[in-house]
Amino acid sequence: xxxxxxxxxxxxxxxxxxxxxxxxxxxxxxxxxxxxxxxxxxxxxxxxxxxxxxxxxxxxxxxxxxxxxxxxxxxxxxxxxxxxxxxxxxxxxxxxxxxxxxxxxxxxxxxxxxxxxxxxxxxxxxxxxxxxxxxxxxxxxxxxxxxxxxxxxxxxxxxxxxxxxxxxxxxxxxxxxxxxxxxxxxxxxxxxxxxxxxxxxxxxxxxxxxxxxxxxxxxxxxxxxxxxxxxxxxxxxxxxxxxxxxxxxxxxxxxxxxxxxxxxxxxxxxxxxxxxxxxxxxxxxxxxxxxxxxxxxxxxxxxxxxxxxxxxxxxxxxxxxxxxxxxxxxxxxxxxxxxxxxxxxxxxxxxxxxxxxxxxxxxxxxxxxxxxxxxxxxxxxxxxxxxxxxxxxxxxxxxxxxxxxxxxxxxxxxxxxxxxxxxxxxxxxxxxxxxxxxxxxxxxxxxxxxxxxxxxxxxxxxxxxxxxxxxxxxxxxxxxxxxxxxxxxxxxxxxxxxxxxxxxxxxxxxxxxxxxxxxxxxxxxxxxxxxxxxxxxxxxxxxxxxxxxxxxxxxxxxxxxxxxxxxxxxxxxxxxxxxxxxxxxxx
Numbered sequence: 395x396x397x398x399x400x401x402x403x404x405x406x407x408x409x410x411x412x413x414x415x416x417x418x419x420x421x422x423x424x425x426x427x428x429x430x431x432x433x434x435x436x437x438x439x440x441x442x443x444x445x446x447x448x449x450x451x452x453x454x455x456x457x458x459x460x461x462x463x464x465x466x467x468x469x470x471x472x473x474x475x476x477x478x479x480x481x482x483x484x485x486x487x488x489x490x491x492x493x494x495x496x497x498x499x500x501x502x503x504x505x506x507x508x509x510x511x512x513x514x515x516x517x518x519x520x521x522x523x524x525x526x527x528x529x530x531x532x533x534x535x536x537x538x539x540x541x542x543x544x545x546x547x548x549x550x551x552x553x554x555x556x557x558x559x560x561x562x563x564x565x566x567x568x569x570x571x572x573x574x575x576x577x578x579x580x581x582x583x584x585x586x587x588x589x590x591x592x593x594x595x596x597x598x599x600x601x602x603x604x605x606x607x608x609x610x611x612x613x614x615x616x617x618x619x620x621x622x623x624x625x626x627x628x629x630x631x632x633x634x635x636x637x638x639x640x641x642x643x644x645x646x647x648x649x650x651x652x653x654x655x656x657x658x659x660x661x662x663x664x665x666x667x668x669x670x671x672x673x674x675x676x677x678x679x680x681x682x683x684x685x686x687x688x689x690x691x692x693x694x695x696x697x698x699x700x701x702x703x704x705x706x707x708x709x710x711x712x713x714x715x716x717x718x719x720x721x722x723x724x725x726x727x728x729x730x731x732x733x734x735x736x737x738x739x740x741x742x743x744x745x746x747x748x749x750x751x752x753x754x755x756x757x758x759x760x761x762x763x764x765x766x767x768x769x770x771x772x773x774x775x776x777x778x779x780x781x782x783x784x785x786x787x788x789x790x791x792x793x794x795x796x797x798x799x800x801x802x803x804x805x806x807x808x809x810x811x812x813x814x815x816x817x818x819x820x821x822x823x824x825x826x827x828x829x830x831x832x833x834x835x836x837x838x839x840x841x842x843x844x845x846x847x848x849x850x851x852x853x854x855x856x857x858x859x860x861x862x863x864x865x866x867x868x869x870x871x872x873x874x875x876x877x878x879x880x881x882x883x884x885x886x887x888x889x890x891x892x893x894x895x896x897x898x899x900x901x902x903x904x905x906x907x908x909x910x911x912x913x914x915x916x917x918x919x920x921x922x923x924x925x926x927x928x929x930x931x932x933x934x935x936x937x938x939x940x941x942x943x944x945x946x947x948x949x950x951x952x953x954x955x956x957x958x959x960x961x962x963x964x965x966x967x968x969x970x971x972x973x974x975x976x977x978x979x980x981x
Contacts (some may be wrong), residue, residue, distance in 0.1 A: 408723035409543065412502065422501050423666040436487035437552050441559045442481045448563060448693040450476055456686035469772035490666030492546060495541040503536050508724070515732045517799060521899055527605035531725045535601070546715065549708070553701035560701075564694040567687060571673045575695055578669070590655045593713035596648045601717055603644055607637040652710060657708055729767045743744055746810040749773040749796065749906055749936065755803035755960075756791040765791045769805070773936060775905055778907065778929070778949060780967075781938040783956035789938050792956070793817070793910045796936075815906040816899050820914050822891040824882040829870065832882075832894055833857050833901045836890045852901055860897045863927055867888055874931040890916045892958050896924050900931055907935045913943060925949045 417423050417430075450472050457465040510516050510532065519525050564572045614621060614630050621627060670692040677683050750772040765788040783789035796799035796807060796879050797817050809815050811889045815833075824832060832957045854876060861867040869890065871879055882891060892915040899907055907928060910919055926949075928935050939945060941955070948970035953961040966973045 395656075404948040405720055405723040407824050408726050408808045409719060410724075413517065414538075415505075415736045416498055417500060422497050426494060426497060429490055429497070432490050433487060433494065434551065436483055436490065437548065437555055440480065440487065441552070441555045443476055444556075444693075444697060445559050445563060447473075447476050447480065448560075449699075451693055452686035454686065455689045456684045459685040472601070491544060491829075492541075495544050497635045498540040498544060499537050502540050503532065503635035506532050506536055509726075509729050509733070513733050515729050518735075519728060521799075522946060525725055528607065528610070528725055530601070530605040531721050533776045535718045535721050536723075538715070539722045541903050542711070542718065543714045546708075546712075549704060553704055556697050556701040560694045560698040564691065564698055567683070567694065568606075568673055568677065569672060571691060571695060574669065575699045575702060577582060577701055578665075579706070582658075582703055582706040585658055586655065586662075586709050589658055590651060590709045590713060592651050592656075593648065593710065593955075594716050596644060596651065597714045598717035598720060600641070600648060601721060603637070605640040607634070607641050607688060610637050636980045653790065655709065656870070659709075662703075662706055665690075666696060666699055742889050743806055743808045744811050745808040746806060746814050746905060747775050749810075749815070749908075750808040750809065750967040751805065754795070754802050755804040755809060756800060756801060760786060765958060766961040766962065769962055771904075771954055771962075773934065773952070775931075775934050776795045777934055777951050778925070779936045779952045779954060780945065780947070781936060781954045781956065783938065783944060784958050785956060786940070786958045788960070789910070789940070793938055794910065796908055810905050814904050815908065816904045818892075818895060818899065818907060818909040818912060820911040821889065822895040822915065824886075824891050824894060826879065826881045828877045828879050829873065829894075830854075830857065830876040833860075833898050835902050856901060856968050857897075860900045863900070864893045864897055864924070866893050866897070869894075889917070889920065892916055892922070893924075896927075899933070900927060903931055904933060907933050909935060909937050911939055912937060913939060913945060914931070917947070922946065922949065947972070 418424050419426070419482070450469060454466070454473055457469050510528065516528070518529060525531075563574065564575065608631070610633050615636070621630060632650040671688060674683065674688050674691045678685060678688055708803075754766060754769040755764060756766045758767075765785060781789065781792065783792075791800050794816075795802055796809060798807075800814075833856075857876065858867060858870070861870065863949040869886075870876060873885075882894070886894070892912070912924070916924060925935065937945070937950075947953070947967050950967050951964040953967060953972065955965070957963065
């Protein structure tokens with residue numbers, strides 16, 4: 395983001411939109427509105443007690459000056475009562491604020507996670523690299539955003555109420571002191587802004603540098619075995635130390651700016667204590683006011699100047715918050731853009747009865763060379779296809795292109811929605827969890843529905859039936875049942891992992907399955923058994939393999955061969971043999 399404005403119209407639009415969505419939410423909107431109303435009432439109560447406290451303090455000090463014992467005791471008791479009431483209201487106000495902040499954070503985090511995961515926004519953001527450390531933004535920045543936004547909103551409301559409440563009090567004591575408070579606050583705000591302005595950019599950069607440092611440490615932990623085998627500790631140590639160095643260098647700049655800012659704000663706050671006395675003391679000496687008025691003027695001046703000087707007293711917090719606000723807004727904005735692009739993607743059309751490549755051209759994003767040119771190939775439901783590729787990149791492009799993760803430069807891919815076509819990678823992916831959870835249906839292609847989010851359990855009988863068909867039912871006993879949580883990638887052979895992935899597909903019963911090099915993890919007999927089960931469940935399959943693969947053709951109706959240079963050949967298979975009608979397509 396070098397050279398870009400951190401705060402812009404989109405940032406404020408995202409902030410306002412987030413507040414509006416919270417208050418109108420079906421889940422927590424009513425609760426949020428009630429809690430916010432209570433907070434406003436508490437603010438009114440706190441300020442009313444502060445005004446009352448200024449008058450009680452005035453009369454208390456006047457009673458001391460007049461040596462009036464009875465009035466002194468009465469004012470002392472009233473003073474204690476006001477302090478007690480103020481304490482009660484302030485504590486309940488703080489509790490309500492923290493509770494509403496937690497409600498907001500939970501709601502905002504849930505919404506952000508749903509949006510980040512739906513339409514595979516997470517993949518598109520990672521591929522483009524536009525948004526750095528989205529995980530840190532969701533985990534940390536959303537928390538800071540929700541709680542700090544609420545605090546600043548309440549601070550502004552409290553400042554407004556304070557100005558209304560104490561302006562009359564201070565004006566009645568000394569119009570001159572009121573004018574001085576306004577001018578003093580204006581000058582302080584101006585100088586604070588000029589001195590602290592660099593903090594906005596520095597705090598924004600610091601959040602990214604902290605996240606990069608943490609990510610490099612997590613990478614070392616997550617790849618401990620590979621690093622130990624390859625003895626690459628030195629490289630990763632250098633990477634971590636470089637990240638630490640940039641982090642520390644940026645933080646030194648923050649400390650330097652804070653030092654200069656603190657020189658000014660500390661002096662500014664000290665002067666607040668003496669200005670009322672300098673203005674009111676001469677009036678008292680002339681006998682125009684009582685002694686207690688000095689105390690009251692100090693209280694009123696302090697409260698009023700505190701309201702006028704929010705930028706001075708809170709600038710460091712504001713600068714940190716501004717950075718967080720910009721990061722959250724950019725994450726939300728990027729997510730919305732990606733969702734819009736997915737919805738408007740005309741390179742993919744939905745047809746639940748076939749997979750069809752209509753003039754598709756796929757090229758390498760790095761070199762720009764064409765991997766597949768002008769592919770016209772149709773796979774009706776009930777058809778089984780073997781794709782053999784001489785170019786590994788072409789095979790990968792077709793696999794990811796069919797899944798919608800590799801954009802076509804030309805043509806259209808027609809396929810079922812992602813609930814009706816599933817994909818099996820060369821290396822299986824099994825998230826940590828229970829065996830039962832592994833058989834849950836995949837994430838919806840568009841917006842997640844509430845039924846899925848609450849969790850849909852698969853009947854135990856169905857799970858056991860599929861595992862018996864795949865001859866992996868012994869895993870249930872081995873791992874102590876279906877509900878024992880495991881890290882499967884550490885505890886299972888690749889073949890067993892892949893068979894579990896196949897089991898989930900059999901339970902989901904899509905219309906189509908696209909597999910990338912299943913022969914890597916499955917032995918020929920196992921693979922034949924898997925393909926037979928897919929046919930029994932009326933699941934049409936497309937198997938992508940290298941050109942050298944010698945898999946049996948009895949499991950297929952069609953062969954698509956991807957040649958070097960983007961050319962391709964389609965062949966028809968009958969009874970395990972290639973028939974004569976071969977089409978060679980040269981783009």
